[in-house]
Amino acid sequence: MTSQRIGKPIEILLVEDNPGDVRLTLEVFKESKMHNNLSSVGDGVEALAFLRREGKYIQSPRPDLILLDLNLPKKDGREVLAEIKEDPDLRRIPVVVLTTSQAEQDVLRSYNLHANCYISKPIDLEQFITVVRSIEDFWLAIVKLPSR
Amino acid sequence: MQELAEMRQRLAELEASGARPAPSGALLDQADDAVRESVARYRSMFDGVPVGLYQTSSEGQILDANPALVKMLFYPDRETFLKAGAADVYVDPQSRERWQALMEREGVVPDFEMQMRRFDDSVIWVKDSARVVFDANGSVLYYEGALEDITERKGAEEALKQTMAELARSNAELEQFAYVASHDLQEPLRMVASYMQLLQRRYQGKLDADADEFIAYAVDGAKRMQALINDLLAYSRVSSRGKPFEPIDCEVVLDEALANLQMAIEESDAVIIRDPLPTVMADGTQLMQLFQNLIGNGIKFQNGRAPHVHVSTERQAGEWVFSVCDNGIGIDPRYHERVFAVFRRLHTREEYPGTGIGLAICKRIVERHGGRIWVESQSGEGSTFHFAIP
Numbered sequence: 277m278t279s280q281r282i283g284k285p286i287e288i289l290l291v292e293d294n295p296g297d298v299r300l301t302l303e304v305f306k307e308s309k310m311h312n313n314l315s316s317v318g319d320g321v322e323a324l325a326f327l328r329r330e331g332k333y334i335q336s337p338r339p340d341l342i343l344l345d346l347n348l349p350k351k352d353g354r355e356v357l358a359e360i361k362e363d364p365d366l367r368r369i370p371v372v373v374l375t376t377s378q379a380e381q382d383v384l385r386s387y388n389l390h391a392n393c394y395i396s397k398p399i400d401l402e403q404f405i406t407v408v409r410s411i412e413d414f415w416l417a418i419v420k421l422p423s424r
Numbered sequence: 425m426q427e428l429a430e431m432r433q434r435l436a437e438l439e440a441s442g443a444r445p446a447p448s449g450a451l452l453d454q455a456d457d458a459v460r461e462s463v464a465r466y467r468s469m470f471d472g473v474p475v476g477l478y479q480t481s482s483e484g485q486i487l488d489a490n491p492a493l494v495k496m497l498f499y500p501d502r503e504t505f506l507k508a509g510a511a512d513v514y515v516d517p518q519s520r521e522r523w524q525a526l527m528e529r530e531g532v533v534p535d536f537e538m539q540m541r542r543f544d545d546s547v548i549w550v551k552d553s554a555r556v557v558f559d560a561n562g563s564v565l566y567y568e569g570a571l572e573d574i575t576e577r578k579g580a581e582e583a584l585k586q587t588m589a590e591l592a593r594s595n596a597e598l599e600q601f602a603y604v605a606s607h608d609l610q611e612p613l614r615m616v617a618s619y620m621q622l623l624q625r626r627y628q629g630k631l632d633a634d635a636d637e638f639i640a641y642a643v644d645g646a647k648r649m650q651a652l653i654n655d656l657l658a659y660s661r662v663s664s665r666g667k668p669f670e671p672i673d674c675e676v677v678l679d680e681a682l683a684n685l686q687m688a689i690e691e692s693d694a695v696i697i698r699d700p701l702p703t704v705m706a707d708g709t710q711l712m713q714l715f716q717n718l719i720g721n722g723i724k725f726q727n728g729r730a731p732h733v734h735v736s737t738e739r740q741a742g743e744w745v746f747s748v749c750d751n752g753i754g755i756d757p758r759y760h761e762r763v764f765a766v767f768r769r770l771h772t773r774e775e776y777p778g779t780g781i782g783l784a785i786c787k788r789i790v791e792r793h794g795g796r797i798w799v800e801s802q803s804g805e806g807s808t809f810h811f812a813i814p
């Protein structure tokens with residue numbers, strides 16, 4: 277299923293403000309068999325600039341998948357999600373909400389804003405690795421995505 | 425009082441008119457003596473009791489007061505006190521109105537608590553027990569009552585009330601603190617634990633044996649701390665995330681608890697015996713957790729035998745007493761209180777895993793339901809946990 281992309285890395289955008297989490301996610305994706313390129317931004321304003329290729333992001337790739345934390349500085353994840361899903365060009369990109377929040381209202385709100393799925397970040401590393409592998413398997417291998 | 429006074433008055437009139445009926449003169453003298461003696465005895469009691477006694481007219485005018493009352497209210501003498509009006513002694517005019525209304529409606533005012541102003545303007549709390557006195561025709565003669573100085577008791581009550589309010593506030597603060605602290609601790613701890621695990625994953629066997637051991641201890645410590653924080657959060661959520669009580673079918677709740685324990689039941693070949701259970705007013709999720717923890721303990725604390733757990737209930741004095749009885753290792757009576765404390769364990773983690781939060785959560789759930797939990801057990805002879813809820 278990924279045959280169409282052989283040679284071309286899968287582009288992932290991670291929107292996450294905690295450097296420890298960014299590095300951890302990066303390390304886990306590094307262990308992936310799938311050829312991927314993970315970019316990361318630290319707040320909601322940067323995320324939208326990246327996606328719209330504004331300012332210093334003029335050369336940035338269009339991601340195949342967005343991993344979005346909800347609690348972010350400046351513009352938080354809920355606002356970013358709303359803007360992505362209102363944008364006719366960006367709304368096709370699947371957004372995986374990946375957050376430590378387990379609050380019922382965050383889950384509901386994210387789906388109401390058309391998040392493609394909501395995942396509570398596990399506390400344990402092994403479980404986190406399993407979750408990342410599942411995201412890869414499902415969103416990047418099983419699912420048929422629109423071409424860029 | 426009034427009647428006696430009237431009788432005396434009549435007697436005096438009769439004597440003055442000289443119209444004493446001759447045949448019964450001696451008899452009347454005797455009666456007169458009896459009346460005098462009765463009056464004297466009454467007066468002596470009235471003057472001597474340590475309780476404040478009074479008579480007032482229905483309009484509130486003080487007709488009589490005993491020395492104890494005069495003294496209680498700091499008046500120099502009875503005469504001065506009798507001249508005092510209701511406005512002088514009642515601190516709150518409304519309490520006088522409520523007293524009057526009660527008296528007119530009921531004819532008695534039992535244990536009426538109010539503040540009174542003393543002669544020196546200081547204020548005391550009193551308890552008034554009064555009643556109306558009628559004449560032979562049923563019209564109000566006067567009110568009579570007894571006053572007790574309860575200032576000290578009121579002060580103690582007030583202090584207790586304040587202490588209780590402070591305790592409730594500090595409890596709420598502590599709960600909030602425990603929740604926030606454990607919640608906010610999770611984030612940095614996740615980093616420590618994750619990176620320790622990442623170190624282990626990447627470098628196990630590549631440094632040296634010491635490094636492997638150090639990392640293993642660090643990973644273990646971080647994981648244990650995560651378990652403690654999770655349990656502390658669960659404990660503080662018993663009150664912060666509790667749901668309102670509604671009628672709960674305990675049969676359904678027990679089904680859920682057993683479904684959650686299915687793995688443990690199968691692995692240990694446990695036999696669960698269940699008596700019919702009632703419907704009670706409760707938080708269903710918490711009741712399920714309560715059953716799950718108690719039955720789970722019955723399965724877990726075993727010495728190699730197949731666990732037998734019996735869930736039963738009995739109606740006792742208006743409450744339901746539930747019992748969860750197991751054939752496990754039992755608990756020495758000197759630990760019966762301690763097993764319900766937070767993170768209190770009786771065994772090493774190697775013997776029986778866990779943080780020691782389970783029974784503390786059980787106790788908290790039962791107490792939130794206005795009930796009690798206790799254990800009957802001897803070491804080596806199984807345990808029966810009972811909880812009673814209304």
